[in-house]
Amino acid sequence: xxxxxxxxxxxxxxxxxxxxxxxxxxxxxxxxxxxxxxxxxxxxxxxxxxxxxxxxxxxxxxxxxxxxxxxxxxxxxxxxxxxxxxxxxxxxxxxxxxxxxxxxxxxxxxxxxxxxxxxxxxxxxxxxxxxxxxxxxxxxxxxxxxxxxxxxxxxxxxxxxxxxxxxxxxxxxxxxxxxxxxxxxxxxxxxxxxxxxxxxxxxxxxxxxxxxxxxxxxxxxxxxxxxxxxxxxxxxxxxxxxxxxxxxxxxxxxxxxxxxxxxxxxxxxxxxxxxxxxxxxxxxxxxxxxxxxxxxxxxxxxxxxxxxxxxxxxxxxxxxxxxxxxxxxxxxxxxxxxx
Amino acid sequence: xxxxxxxxxxxxxxxxxxxxxxxxxxxxxxxxxxxxxxxxxxxxxxxxxxxxxxxxxxxxxxxxxxxxxxxxxxxxxxxxxxxxxxxxxxxxxxxxxxxxxxxxxx
Numbered sequence: 287x288x289x290x291x292x293x294x295x296x297x298x299x300x301x302x303x304x305x306x307x308x309x310x311x312x313x314x315x316x317x318x319x320x321x322x323x324x325x326x327x328x329x330x331x332x333x334x335x336x337x338x339x340x341x342x343x344x345x346x347x348x349x350x351x352x353x354x355x356x357x358x359x360x361x362x363x364x365x366x367x368x369x370x371x372x373x374x375x376x377x378x379x380x381x382x383x384x385x386x387x388x389x390x391x392x393x394x395x396x397x398x399x400x401x402x403x404x405x406x407x408x409x410x411x412x413x414x415x416x417x418x419x420x421x422x423x424x425x426x427x428x429x430x431x432x433x434x435x436x437x438x439x440x441x442x443x444x445x446x447x448x449x450x451x452x453x454x455x456x457x458x459x460x461x462x463x464x465x466x467x468x469x470x471x472x473x474x475x476x477x478x479x480x481x482x483x484x485x486x487x488x489x490x491x492x493x494x495x496x497x498x499x500x501x502x503x504x505x506x507x508x509x510x511x512x513x514x515x516x517x518x519x520x521x522x523x524x525x526x527x528x529x530x531x532x533x534x535x536x537x538x539x540x541x542x543x544x545x546x547x548x549x550x551x552x553x554x555x556x557x558x559x560x561x562x563x564x565x566x567x568x569x570x571x572x573x574x575x576x577x578x579x580x581x582x583x584x585x586x587x588x589x590x591x592x593x594x595x596x597x598x599x600x601x602x603x604x605x606x607x608x609x610x611x612x613x614x615x616x617x618x619x620x621x622x623x624x625x
Numbered sequence: 626x627x628x629x630x631x632x633x634x635x636x637x638x639x640x641x642x643x644x645x646x647x648x649x650x651x652x653x654x655x656x657x658x659x660x661x662x663x664x665x666x667x668x669x670x671x672x673x674x675x676x677x678x679x680x681x682x683x684x685x686x687x688x689x690x691x692x693x694x695x696x697x698x699x700x701x702x703x704x705x706x707x708x709x710x711x712x713x714x715x716x717x718x719x720x721x722x723x724x725x726x727x728x729x730x731x
Contacts, residue, residue, distance in 0.1 A: 327665075327670075331665065331668075331670040331671065332668070332670050335668075335670075403664045403665075403671075409699055409701070409731075412701060412702050412728075443698070444695075444698050445695070445698065465698075466698065466703060467694065467698075469694065471694075471695040471698065496703075514705055530698065530699050531672075531698070531699035532699075533671075533672075533673075533699075533731040534664055534671070534673075534731065535731055549662070549664075579666060
């Protein structure tokens with residue numbers, strides 16, 4: 287069990303800056319994120335797109351913003367729990383007990399939800415019959431590529447993941463690559479490689495096709511794919527891989543008894559606290575009159591939520607407001623020299 | 626201003642007036658029409674405002690920008706007549722536009 291002053295759910299810009307605010311005022315914190323890296327939507331959805339409305343930064347990309355926020359956290363020792371997702375939340379006396387997918391347990395008086403529009407999950411095939419093969423013959427990410435050796439693998443998708451895996455797996459497997467249109471959106475070099483492998487018969491390409499159904503008793507045997515013009519082909523397949531990008535879902539947070547408006551969580555504007563004491567929501571996931579889904583709003587919300595955390599984490603101490611420019615204590619925390 | 630009709634997957638229809646210059650996605654969100662999420666706020670960065678547009682209207686819409694088709698690859702059950710409704714700007718010419726919503730967005 288990990289005891290901490292505050293648990294931050296979400297390592298996007300709002301979560302990262304809130305960690306900074308907590309550390310500045312002398313609280314410790316831990317951060318959990320379902321993605322394998324920090325940055326949230328900035329990194330996952332628009333790493334290369336320029337942002338023009340971060341105060342004092344005329345222009346930066348999502349990737350640069352994330353890097354700068356991480357640099358700002360360098361003076362502090364913060365534990366990131368990536369590729370993990372919060373699951374359960376329950377009351378434990380004056381604390382909240384939070385359990386993750388990987389079985390980690392946090393005990394904390396403060397839970398700060400900075401979850402954006404929810405956690406990123408792979409987009410799956412819409413056909414119901416695919417569910418029973420999931421994690422057996424149908425995968426949305428690859429953990430162990432050896433299982434595909436000598437097998438027939440049908441890969442769906444048109445981006446880098448689909449193309450990269452088609453090239454990689456074609457070394458030891460028979461690969462079908464299926465995409466809903468003629469154009470691919472992956473790197474040109476990889477696409478050239480795919481066409482080369484297609485010519486040499488290592489990859490069979492099916493464009494303007496989508497999955498129709500999967501067939502098999504126990505294990506997967508074949509799949510039907512359907513062309514735009516409704517023509518159907520049956521392909522023998524031992525494995526099916528789907529790479530359709532990520533979707534965002536509120537996930538288990540929706541079951542935590544918080545007051546929700548659509549996919550957002552209602553909070554007050556003093557502490558950004560939800561209807562549950564010690565649970566805050568900040569950034570895109572929170573809702574209040576006048577809420578703007580801007581990164582700068584998330585920073586403000588995090589700064590205020592961090593101060594609210596102090597009261598619950600240090601009930602016997604009085605919080606004293608200080609500026610980073612002048613406070614000796616804060617400078618010590620930052621590891622910089624005082625004048 | 627244009628009348629836009631949103632047809633939910635279950636057949637429920639909603640016809641609303643949407644101001645010129647707004648997107649079809651914004652028209653849905655502002656009128657609380659279920660079935661269009663618009664998670665990314667219109668940045669062509671998600672695929673949760675996905676709609677189907679029947680041929681007679683599809684060909685009247687402005688062409689897709691680079692990137693829209695890439696996002697549609699990641700939509701729920703994309704078809705040939707799929708569009709992201711954040712990329713359809715409402716104008717007088719679109720008065721009477723009908724869009725059909727997929728079974729779900731995520």
